[in-house]
Amino acid sequence: MPITLSSRSLGARGSIIRELLKKAAQPGMISFGGGSPDPLSFPSQEISRRVRAAFENNSKALLSYGISEGFPDLVASLKAYLADREGICFENNELIILSGGQQCADLTARLLVNEGDRVLVESPSFVGCLNAFRAYGGKLVGVPMDREGMDLNLLEEALQGQRISLLYTIPTFQNPTGFSASLENRRAVYALARRYDVPILEDNPYGELRFEGEKLPSLKSMDVDGRVLYMCSFSKTLAPGLRVGWLVVPKPLFTAFKIAKQSADVHSCTLYQQVCHELLTQWDYEAHLERIRALYQQKCQRMDQEMRDHLHPAITWNKPQGGLFIMMFLPQGMDALPLVDAAARRGVITVPGSAFMADPDAPHNGIRLNYSMPSLDQISQGIRLLGEESYRLLA
Amino acid sequence: MPITLSSRSLGARGSIIRELLKKAAQPGMISFGGGSPDPLSFPSQEISRRVRAAFENNSKALLSYGISEGFPDLVASLKAYLADREGICFENNELIILSGGQQCADLTARLLVNEGDRVLVESPSFVGCLNAFRAYGGKLVGVPMDREGMDLNLLEEALQGQRISLLYTIPTFQNPTGFSASLENRRAVYALARRYDVPILEDNPYGELRFEGEKLPSLKSMDVDGRVLYMCSFSKTLAPGLRVGWLVVPKPLFTAFKIAKQSADVHSCTLYQQVCHELLTQWDYEAHLERIRALYQQKCQRMDQEMRDHLHPAITWNKPQGGLFIMMFLPQGMDALPLVDAAARRGVITVPGSAFMADPDAPHNGIRLNYSMPSLDQISQGIRLLGEESYRLLA
Numbered sequence: 001m002p003i004t005l006s007s008r009s010l011g012a013r014g015s016i017i018r019e020l021l022k023k024a025a026q027p028g029m030i031s032f033g034g035g036s037p038d039p040l041s042f043p044s045q046e047i048s049r050r051v052r053a054a055f056e057n058n059s060k061a062l063l064s065y066g067i068s069e070g071f072p073d074l075v076a077s078l079k080a081y082l083a084d085r086e087g088i089c090f091e092n093n094e095l096i097i098l099s100g101g102q103q104c105a106d107l108t109a110r111l112l113v114n115e116g117d118r119v120l121v122e123s124p125s126f127v128g129c130l131n132a133f134r135a136y137g138g139k140l141v142g143v144p145m146d147r148e149g150m151d152l153n154l155l156e157e158a159l160q161g162q163r164i165s166l167l168y169t170i171p172t173f174q175n176p177t178g179f180s181a182s183l184e185n186r187r188a189v190y191a192l193a194r195r196y197d198v199p200i201l202e203d204n205p206y207g208e209l210r211f212e213g214e215k216l217p218s219l220k221s222m223d224v225d226g227r228v229l230y231m232c233s234f235s236k237t238l239a240p241g242l243r244v245g246w247l248v249v250p251k252p253l254f255t256a257f258k259i260a261k262q263s264a265d266v267h268s269c270t271l272y273q274q275v276c277h278e279l280l281t282q283w284d285y286e287a288h289l290e291r292i293r294a295l296y297q298q299k300c301q302r303m304d305q306e307m308r309d310h311l312h313p314a315i316t317w318n319k320p321q322g323g324l325f326i327m328m329f330l331p332q333g334m335d336a337l338p339l340v341d342a343a344a345r346r347g348v349i350t351v352p353g354s355a356f357m358a359d360p361d362a363p364h365n366g367i368r369l370n371y372s373m374p375s376l377d378q379i380s381q382g383i384r385l386l387g388e389e390s391y392r393l394l395a
Numbered sequence: 396m397p398i399t400l401s402s403r404s405l406g407a408r409g410s411i412i413r414e415l416l417k418k419a420a421q422p423g424m425i426s427f428g429g430g431s432p433d434p435l436s437f438p439s440q441e442i443s444r445r446v447r448a449a450f451e452n453n454s455k456a457l458l459s460y461g462i463s464e465g466f467p468d469l470v471a472s473l474k475a476y477l478a479d480r481e482g483i484c485f486e487n488n489e490l491i492i493l494s495g496g497q498q499c500a501d502l503t504a505r506l507l508v509n510e511g512d513r514v515l516v517e518s519p520s521f522v523g524c525l526n527a528f529r530a531y532g533g534k535l536v537g538v539p540m541d542r543e544g545m546d547l548n549l550l551e552e553a554l555q556g557q558r559i560s561l562l563y564t565i566p567t568f569q570n571p572t573g574f575s576a577s578l579e580n581r582r583a584v585y586a587l588a589r590r591y592d593v594p595i596l597e598d599n600p601y602g603e604l605r606f607e608g609e610k611l612p613s614l615k616s617m618d619v620d621g622r623v624l625y626m627c628s629f630s631k632t633l634a635p636g637l638r639v640g641w642l643v644v645p646k647p648l649f650t651a652f653k654i655a656k657q658s659a660d661v662h663s664c665t666l667y668q669q670v671c672h673e674l675l676t677q678w679d680y681e682a683h684l685e686r687i688r689a690l691y692q693q694k695c696q697r698m699d700q701e702m703r704d705h706l707h708p709a710i711t712w713n714k715p716q717g718g719l720f721i722m723m724f725l726p727q728g729m730d731a732l733p734l735v736d737a738a739a740r741r742g743v744i745t746v747p748g749s750a751f752m753a754d755p756d757a758p759h760n761g762i763r764l765n766y767s768m769p770s771l772d773q774i775s776q777g778i779r780l781l782g783e784e785s786y787r788l789l790a
Contacts, residue, residue: 001589001592001594001620001621001622002647003507003594003621003622003645003647003648004507004560005506005507005651006505006506006507006508006509006512006531006560007509008505008509008510008531009505009506009651009655012651012654012655012658013654014650014653014654014657015657036459036460039455039458039459042454042455042458042459044450044454044455044458047450047454047458048450048451048454051446051447051450052446052447052450055439055442055443055446055447056443059437059439059440059442059443060434060437060439061636062636063434063437063439063442063634063635063636063637064431064434064437064634064635064636065431065635065636066636098660099494099660100660100661102657102658102659102660102661103659103660106658106659106660110401110403110404110530111400111401111404112398112399112400112401113401114401114402114403115403115510117401128657128658128661131654131657131658132658134658135505135654135655135658135659136401136403165399165401194396197396199396199398225396226396226398227396227398239458239459240458240459240460240661241456241457241458241459241460241461241664241665241666242458243660243661243662243663243664250398252397252398253398255409256400256404256407258409259407259408259409259526259530260404260407260530262409262410262497262523262526263407263497263501263523263526263527263529263530264497264498264501264527264530264659265493265494265495265497265498265501265638265660266495266497266523266635266638267638268638269636269638269664269667270636271636271666272664
């Protein structure tokens with residue numbers, strides 16, 4: 001029998017990036033395509049040791065049903081961490097542990113986005129979250145993103161139109177652009193959301209990966225009226241395979257999220273939540289972050305330098321101060337897809353900007369380059385090949 | 396600001412059972428309330444050893460992003476297992492690994508149930524899945540369940556009404572009744588679903604826990620036209636904390652489920668998927684199941700015997716041939732809630748039948764008793780206390 005899919009799921013899309021990653025796993029390929037952290041950055045020994053100890057101490061608790069809202073020790077240590085590092089106040093907020101950042105976006109969409117509702121997103125933006133909004137029938141409205149953050153005039157214009165049910169933003173080291181919103185821009189975005197009474201989902205997976213410049217406050221830290229939901233995870237700072245993320249929500253929403261988590265998958269992995277708690281409190285997590293920052297700074301500098309040396313001069317980009325990505329731009333109006341395809345034929349995997357757009361079928365002049373995963377040698381070799389193709393196509 | 400919840404989530408409910416479990420964790424309480432397997436049945440040593448070895452061998456792979464559709468080795472070994480044990484044919488079906496049975500129900504509801512759609516469920520039925528359907532705005536329609544399975548006349552009547560988008564059934568050792576649908580009933584349910592062109596979600600978490608009687612074929616094994624989705628997990632046979640479940644879907648639905656999983660939480664725990672694969676293929680899983688069956692048979696017999704000896708004679712029940720539950724029934728028309736409350740005051744936690752109904756606010760004469768979790772002594776002591784209260788209330 002042909003089984004009819006629900007109307008909400010008709011807009012669901014898979015990530016072309018996860019398909020690209022399978023291609024990139026073929027031998028000899030150089031991948032700037034993924035968004036994965038460098039496996040060398042995983043504290044594998046430390047995690048392994050703690051996993052073993054956890055099983056030796058209390059395997060029964062690890063193997064029994066866990067608590068939907070999260071392993072209590074980790075909830076407590078994350079609250080302390082976020083209060084200290086991000087200035088997030090928990091008087092009017094609660095924290096729930098979820099299975100990675102992706103589940104934070106998924107449950108937020110489930111609870112806040114009706115079928116057909118408009119969701120405001122940066123253009124371009126992280127395709128995983130765009131797909132979460134699409135999976136619930138959300139209609140994406142893109143607001144262009146530049147070096148300062150979202151274009152405020154266009155943001156206000158979008159807010160003045162049909163009702164927006166959610167504004168999704170990655171203010172720091174945005175995926176895919178690598179841009180960070182300025183302090184003024186953050187304040188203005190929050191003020192506009194307030195004026196037009198729209199809740200904000202703030203995504204901050206890369207904030208701790210700053211290797212240059214000064215830390216900027218999160219929108220959540222500015223939230224005086226309980227409109228910001230703040231999501232983050234250990235995927236880029238410890239390891240993505242742990243699938244441990246968290247969502248800070250205004251207290252009135254907490255019960256709905258707890259019920260949604262229960263209904264979605266009962267609870268996240270207790271073992272890995274316990275390990276994350278231990279790494280956050282009984283280990284020098286800050287020294288670990290410093291090592292990752294140094295690693296990515298070196299890779300970012302290498303990529304930037306090779307880009308200066310080898311890309312066609314009509315190509316522009318912004319050297320980021322942290323995170324995992326550089327987005328390079330062809331001259332305005334050019335579609336980047338031919339260059340992405342040409343590079344792939346030379347064995348270099350990149351992602352076209354169109355993949356990150358509200359409308360992924362429209363041409364886009366950007367190409368996302370990831371520098372966290374490839375080695376320094378691969379960065380040099382890959383950018384050189386990309387450079388050769390850029391000269392061929394822009395000639 | 397007050398943030399407005401999506402219309403779909405207004406029908407979402409939390410599990411009163413998970414709240415009961417917190418109460419039951421208090422010292423001195425005897426709990427027949429949960430649905431957890433006995434921690435003594437967990438192969439803790441074996442899992443612990445394999446977790447350690449997995450980390451020693453390839454921690455990088457465990458800590459990196461995994462595959463959305465499941466760890467390939469486990470997908471393959473589960474297919475072989477299901478083909479062999481359940482007669483499920485994979486020519487026209489695919490298997491996807493999800494985070495426990497709960498996520499199987501969640502993603503099925505997401506993909507097949509529109510807001511306002513009617514979902515046909517056994518009455519009473521497993522509240523976790525009922526809540527998954529409610530979370531997407533599904534409207535539950537209950538069909539009474541007796542010792543033979545769903546009432547076929549009432550099932551057909553329900554099917555003749557407004558369109559049903561999904562039929563959810565637990566044919567074997569149903570939760571909460573412990574009843575198993577007869578072979579004839581299974582055939583008739585499948586035939587009716589076919590006549591009225593309704594997809595079936597078949598849930599089989601307890602099928603391997605048969606300690607008496609003959610194995611009955613799954614609806615999936617009768618499925619000639621790709622209308623049955625079959626869900627199962629290792630929660631009752633290995634350990635619930637692993638959060639490893641799987642869903643067999645007709646091939647045309649596979650891509651939609653893969654995308655839904657990607658969008659929900661990217662992938663399930665690679666470590667535990669690998670461990671489950673090893674336990675299924677490099678260990679005597681069948682001998683392990685035999686040990687669990689013997690354990691639960693003993694507990695079930697003890698509970699049944701104590702019930703015969705101590706409950707008021709107006710109370711009836713069916714001794715199950717497997718699974719985790721006995722449902723006892725007060726005389727027709729009586730609400731079980733006063734007995735549940737009286738038992739709780741004596742320190743014995745049970746769950747009223749109403750908790751498992753499409754309409755949980757209506758009275759119900761059943762009480763679910765779980766025998767897997769309490770010890771033999773607790774079973775004896777708890778049923779005696781329950782018996783005293785039954786005489787008091789039925790006097």
